[in-house]
Structures are given as C-alpha cells and as structure tokens.
Amino acid sequence: MPSNKTLQDVVMPQLAESLVSATIGKWLKKPGDAVEQYEPICEVITDKVNAEIPSTLDGVMGELLAEEGQEIEVGAVICRIETASGNASSASGADSGQSAASGQTAESGGRSASVSAASIATTASGDQAQRSRYSPAVQTLAQQHGLDLRAIIGSGLGGRITRKDVLNYLENNKGSAAPQTRPAVPAPANAPFQAVSNELNAISEPVRNSGLHLSETPKIPTIEVEGGDRSEYFIDVTPIRNTIATRMRQSVSEIPHGWMMIEVDVTNLVQxxxxxxxxxRQREGVNLTYLAFLLKAVVGAIKDYPIMNSVWAVDKIIVKRDINISLAVGTEDSVMTPVIKKADQKNIAGLAREIEDLATKVRAGKLKLDDMQGGTFTVNNTGSFGSILTQPIINYxxxxxxxxxxxxxxxxxxxxxxxxxSMANLCLSLDHRILDGVICGRFxxxxxxxxxSYSLDTQVY
Incomplete structure (x- = not known):
C-alpha cells in the first residue's frame, strides 16, 4: 500500500442507549468502491427499525469484516476504509449513530453493480436491483430541488443513486432543474378530507364523509416485482417487513387479546x-389535528387508571410511571410506532407539535432508533382511512x-x-392477562x- 494511504476502522455505532447489537442487512459498498463522507455503506437491522450506517470519512472501501446476516456487537469493527493520510479521521461511529437510524426500509437480496444509461428505464432487476432504493440524503436533496430521481443515472452498487450523483446532476443541469410537483393521483385533493358537512369549512369539491383527520392524500405503495409468470408475481420480504411480521406473530401468540368499543359524541370537538x-396553524406552523385532543383525553384517563400503562412480566405486572404514547404511523410499505415521551406533561398544543414532528420524521426517513423506544401505550388513528371499526393487534x-x-x-x-x-368510535384491544372488562370499560x-367535555372555551395551551 502507498505510504500516503492509511486504513481506518469503522465500528458498529451506538444507535440507541439500550442497543447492544445489530444485524448487517446488506452491504451497499464493496471493496474497491469509492466512499464519500455521510454516504451509506451498509444497512443494519434492529428489533425496532432498519437503519443505514453512513461513512464518517472519504476514501475507498477496504476489507469487509462482517457478513450480511451477521449480528455484530456495538463497538465491533465491521469494515475498513482506505483514506489519504491527510484526510484520516476517526471512524468510531459516533457520527454514524447520530444519523444512521433513518427509518429507511432495507430491501433483501444481493446483486452485482453495473450501471449503464440504457438500463435506467428498465425494471429494477438484475444489476439495477437497487436503482429505486434511495438514501435519506438523496431523498432530501431531491425534495429540496424538485428532482425526479428516475432521470438520474446511479453510480452506486446495483445502480443505486448516491448523493454525489444528485450533486453532479444539479451541476450539469443548472437553470433547468425547476421544482417539480409529484404526479397527480386519481383521488380528490386535500380539501375533501378536511370536511364532512356544512358544520365544517366550505370547500369547492364534493364532500366526503370519511377520512376527516387526513392531512394529505394517501400514497399508493410502490411494489417491486422480482419475477414470476402470468398467474403470479413475487415481492421481496424486506427486513423491516420481516421484523413487523415477527413482532405481530409474537403479540398474537403470547398475548390473549380482548376487544371492546365505545361511541363518542365529538360534535363540540369538531366545532x-x-x-x-x-x-x-399561523402561530405554530403545524396542524391542530383531532389526534392531539384524543391523546390528551387518553393521557388523562391513564392517570386515573394507571394499570393501562403496564406490561406483563410472568410473575408480576410492571406499571410504568411515565406515560409514553406510541403513535402508529403508516408509510407506503410498513408501520412505524414513534413515541411521544412523557405525554402527560404536555398540553394539547405540545402534543400537536410532537405529532407533526414525528410524522415528518417518518415521511422524510429521519426517524432514529431512540424515537421508537420506551412506548407504554399505543394510539392509532385508523379513522384517517375512513375506517369506522377496527380490531388492532397490541404493540408488544x-x-x-x-x-x-x-x-x-x-x-x-x-x-x-x-x-x-358528529360521532366516532374508539376501539380498544387489551391484554387479558393484565386487564379485564371492568377496568377497561371504566377507562x-x-x-x-x-x-x-371539550367545548369552545377549551384552551390548547
């Protein structure tokens, strides 16, 4: 090796305080590939969320010391990066831990890297398998400059578009990269979801009687077809989908679910x-949703019935003192449950800001592992899809x-x-080892x- 080169160790970062290990899901760089600082080098899997580990320096990927599917302890070396001596910096993973838990869904399966302009328009398969898999940095740049990523040629592994590819595209197309809007979908605009009757604000489009709490038109999932024939096609089970499946199976198999529903008159709340x-909205810059009022009502009820804020521990029931509300937030292909910590110490305005912040993180792929931990009770806004009756699975x-x-x-x-x-149903699934009908009915x-009890005189601050 030339004398002006040095090898820097890259270790598994401490993504969260309670995390002791993570599994390598996929290497995004192979030995010999150029690596830029902050560019993702691998995807890791935890029991909560998938994350991308970014490089902490510029250089060339050296030896890979961990295999895909291997569980690695925090602090263990996973690879080495060759750098120029003058640019050598610590690759301890501290910076990686700050930005790694991006909540990006990691697709499974490995394929070779070979990029050609003629193959960009083809289906993402073979050597273009990672063509449509974008890192948080790439997505953020595309949103800021209104870019259509399908028009950019990727130079990364499997045709993956890197941050450098986007910057080069912007440099080569100065003055022509005007902000773009997302393609229109055959569905009503936002306004129909914000009104139900003349009691609400007047709108120009036909009034619908569902999805009152939606703030945007629902997105349609993107499905990657791997193969098959005329009668069927295949969809890869992503690591995060596999984690969801495992936790849902664990919840249903270990927890004896009970279920009940109550009807609520929310006419005063609507007004x-x-x-x-x-x-x-003008004052805070965020939406004041019905969910914020619900969370306040739920937190107040948990204070009166703290057993609702507990977990089963075989020989004892552990009642949590802090009320940390998990929010079920759906993306195109998964469900995340970010947590509002100490929700009992926040007013309605504070809860609204927390909801907006967490939802924005989920949509932007910036959710960190710490955002997902510590939940003690889960609330789900299924009414945003027009649902009127749900039997949810408990968040184990x-x-x-x-x-x-x-x-x-x-x-x-x-x-x-x-x-x-204006009426709404509240549906509760309960762990019948801990809770019974009487206590849940009172809750x-x-x-x-x-x-x-909400009225026109209710204060949100």
Missing amino acids: LRNKLKDEF PQAAILTFESIVKRPVVINDMIAVR MQRVKDNME
Missing part, C-alpha cells in the same frame, strides 16, 4: 377545532392499544329527540367523558 385550527409488550375511528355524522337520540351529531368511559 372547537374549526374555531382554532387556522390561527393555530404493552397492555393495550386504542384506535380512533373516522368521524361521521349520524342521527342520535338526545332527550327523546333526534339530532344530527374507555373516562376517555369518552374527556372527549365529550
């Missing part, structure tokens, strides 16, 4: 949100999960008179009372 949402090892269904107008009998009210009634 309150309509009164505050525009001013709140928690004791319960609550779903908030769609708000719809229904005739309701009040004092022997029929009135049209649900308390959530209902809290939701129905």
